[in-house]
Amino acid sequence: MxxxxxxxxxxxxxxxxxxxxxxxxxxxxxxxxxxxxxxxxxxxxxxxxxxxxxxxxxxxxxxxxxxxxxxxxxxxxxxxxxxxxxxxxxxxxxxxxxxxxxxxxxxxxxxxxxxxxxxxxxxxxxxxxxxxxxxxxxxxxxxxxxxxxxxxxxxxxxxxxxxxxxxxxxxxxxxxxxxxxxxxxxxxxxxxxxxxxxxxxxxxxxxxxxxxxxxxxxxxxxxxxxxxxxxxxxxxxxxxxxxxxxxxRGARIYAELAGWGLSNDAYHITAGEPEGRGSARAMSQAIDSAGATPADVRHINAHATSTPVGDVPESVAINNALGGSAADAVVSATKSQTGHLLGGAGAVEAIFTVLALRDRKAPPTINTTTVDEQIELDVVLGQARDLPDGEFVALSNSFGFGGHNAVAAFRTV
Amino acid sequence: MAHTQEEVLAGLAEIINEETGLSADAVEGSKSFTDDLDIDSISMMTIVVNAEKKFGVTIPDDDVKDLVTVQDAVDYIVKASA
Missing domain, CATH: 3.40.47.10 (Thiolase/Chalcone synthase)
Incomplete structure (x- = not known):
């Protein structure tokens, strides 16, 4: 092993x-x-x-x-x-x-x-x-x-x-x-x-x-x-x-980087594939490589950039990758606070994911008051929300122009 | 525009301090750019570009290699600006 x-x-x-x-x-x-x-x-x-x-x-x-x-x-x-x-x-x-x-x-x-x-x-x-x-x-x-x-x-x-x-x-x-x-x-x-x-x-x-x-x-x-x-x-x-x-060396451990997933849509230079098949595949790979199941995923730091077309396929993808367990995954979109850090986004969001696991708190998605009906996710609105006790996995999703999909899976320690 | 030896030395010291962090006092005429001040070739070219701008002179690349000490550069610039 x-x-x-x-x-x-x-x-x-x-x-x-x-x-x-x-x-x-x-x-x-x-x-x-x-x-x-x-x-x-x-x-x-x-x-x-x-x-x-x-x-x-x-x-x-x-x-x-x-x-x-x-x-x-x-x-x-x-x-x-x-x-x-x-x-x-x-x-x-x-x-x-x-x-x-x-x-x-x-x-x-x-x-x-x-x-x-x-x-x-x-x-x-x-x-x-x-x-x-x-x-x-x-x-x-x-x-x-x-x-x-x-x-x-x-x-x-x-x-x-x-x-x-x-x-x-x-x-x-x-x-x-x-x-x-x-x-x-x-x-x-x-x-x-x-x-x-x-x-x-x-x-x-x-x-x-x-x-x-x-x-x-x-x-x-x-x-x-x-x-x-x-x-x-x-x-x-x-x-x-x-x-x-x-x-x-007696180091303090925040969380486990349990696995990751990588895929490409090869669909359009900027738009995500509408069914989110590529991003779902990256999430499934991340979960598999973490030795986890969709039911273990209780928190997602979403890619969600706030564009009209971009946010929907990720919702579809999360639901496809997690199936019935998607309802138990608390979703935060911290680009609402930070803006989009482009090449820095994945790293900062990974840090937020790691600290969410440490503190057992999912940060709020600010400014969002009425969730689009095309979005079928449990989005944290208003205030930070407590995450469960015990061992679980959180995903940090990042997608980029060029059809790139990358997902990191972290586990509580 | 003509510059005095003192003006050029002080101006160079300022440019070198900006580029390398070396104290302006450490920039003396007798010091070698490479052996004493530890200035590499890229930093040297940056210093040359900034000196050209500051003193309104041109220092062709072929002449830069002859500027071994700070005094060499001071003399060159004073002469070129005369």
């Missing part, structure tokens, strides 16, 4: 707070991270959507040195901040560098660096384009920053599958540990792409909520009046290791 993989450290920097603990408490309380953008560019470009869920910029100044910040794209900055917190939270373990890996994710990569560099080229010419531009904009930049910071030499990988990215990176970490490639993996994802260009691009495809008069109530997954997602930014990191490794 293969050994269990456990979560021993978490770290996050999100629109809700500078740490995993602060973000989690804000999510439980039902705080929204969305706000009207105060940047000059929001007005300058007359953006149809001028709000997003952003990370307080002061956090970067407090947690990174000036030189660190200068050499890292904003996505890498958030990645490094969250990874440091997670490793410290895990007890700053001594791990042989050749046994420490990083399994990271981003949806878009260093978009700020890319576009700033392009502006510089056009306005000041090629000579002024900074020499660190390429290492800063490359999608593996955040992973490399973490790898260098901790001397991780067992492998530093980056998974890119849009909004499913950082659930895939957690799954990849599970595989690395299961096959003995590493003794410890720092897994997660980061995104910092709240830029006028991405806001214009997502607006153009009508993916974003237009609720400009009330940003904090704009993200409302499953609600009958949902009208799109809210762009967010942030990063989440989990320290994962085999149970015996964790126990040997």
């Amino acid at each position: 293969t050994s269990r993989i456990v979560v021993t450290g978490v770290g996050a920097v999100t629109p809700l707070g500078a740490t995993a603990a602060d973000s989690w408490q804000a999510a439980l309380k039902g705080t929204s991270g969305a706000r009207t953008l105060q940047n000059d560019w929001a007005e300058k470009y007359s953006l149809p959507v001028d709000f997003a869920a952003t990370v307080d910029p002061a956090i970067v100044g407090e947690k990174l040195t000036r030189v660190e910040a200068k050499r890292l794209d904003p996505a890498s900055q958030l990645a490094l901040i969250s990874a440091r917190e997670a490793v410290e939270d895990a007890g700053s373990p001594e791990v042989e560098p050749e046994r420490l890996a990083v399994s990271w994710a981003t949806g878009i990569g260093g978009v700020w660096t890319l576009l700033n560099g392009w502006d510089t080229l056009r306005e000041e010419g090629p000579r002024r384009v900074m020499p660190l531009t390429v290492p800063m904009l490359m999608p593996n930049g955040p992973a490399a920053a973490i790898g260098m910071a901790f001397g991780a030499r067992a492998g530093v990988q980056t998974l890119v599958s849009a909004c499913a990215s950082s659930t895939e990176s957690i799954g990849q970490a599970y595989d690395l540990l299961t096959r003995g490639q590493a003794d410890m993996v720092i897994a997660g994802g980061a995104e910092s792409a709240v830029h006028p260009f991405t806001l214009a691009a997502f607006s153009s495809m009508k993916a974003l909520s237009r609720r400009t008069d009330s940003p904090e109530t704009a993200s409302r997954p499953y609600d009958v009046h949902r009208d799109g997602f809210v762009m967010g930014e942030g990063a989440g990191s989990l320290v994962l290791e085999r149970e015996e490794h964790a126990k040997a």
Whole structure:
């Protein structure tokens, strides 16, 4: 029998707070991270959507040195901040560098660096384009920053599958540990792409909520009046290791990463397959690989982004994957608080899932008052809800443009 | 626009501090960029780009390799801006 993989450290920097603990408490309380953008560019470009869920910029100044910040794209900055917190939270373990890996994710990569560099080229010419531009904009930049910071030499990988990215990176970490490639993996994802260009691009495809008069109530997954997602930014990191490794060093264990599932719709570049067959398959795989049954699943942190078309297939998929047990799975959609962190979403939601298991509390889906009749799920509305005692499994679902479906299964300890 | 030796040294020290975190006081004329200040080639190019911008000069890549010490760079920039 293969050994269990456990979560021993978490770290996050999100629109809700500078740490995993602060973000989690804000999510439980039902705080929204969305706000009207105060940047000059929001007005300058007359953006149809001028709000997003952003990370307080002061956090970067407090947690990174000036030189660190200068050499890292904003996505890498958030990645490094969250990874440091997670490793410290895990007890700053001594791990042989050749046994420490990083399994990271981003949806878009260093978009700020890319576009700033392009502006510089056009306005000041090629000579002024900074020499660190390429290492800063490359999608593996955040992973490399973490790898260098901790001397991780067992492998530093980056998974890119849009909004499913950082659930895939957690799954990849599970595989690395299961096959003995590493003794410890720092897994997660980061995104910092709240830029006028991405806001214009997502607006153009009508993916974003237009609720400009009330940003904090704009993200409302499953609600009958949902009208799109809210762009967010942030990063989440989990320290994962085999149970015996964790126990040997006396580590505190939050939860078991019991398994994971992966599939693709191969149906449409952006729309999910209406029957949710791919996402259901990923959920079933996650449950199987966890050695569980649908009846063991009592909590789901849903992908649910608050788009009119996106939320429905997930409901169908949950019902297909869980069958009659779907009614016993308490569903939270925390993008209502955080906005959509794209490549950082899966990691932050996995952390919320892990902390939900620890605290036996499912966070509320805020802003949603009337659940769309096409949604057949037990959605936590209003306030956080207690989860049952005893052993059970929770799923964290992430789906992305490109038909990607990734599901992580966690178990109480 | 012409710059004095002192202006250029102070300006370079500021740029180097921004790029590497080294204290501006540590940036003395006799110091070697690589051996004393531990500045790698990418950081050196960043410093060159910023110095060109600050002092309104051009430092062709072929000349950068001859700038071994901080004083070499100061002299080069003073001459180029004269």
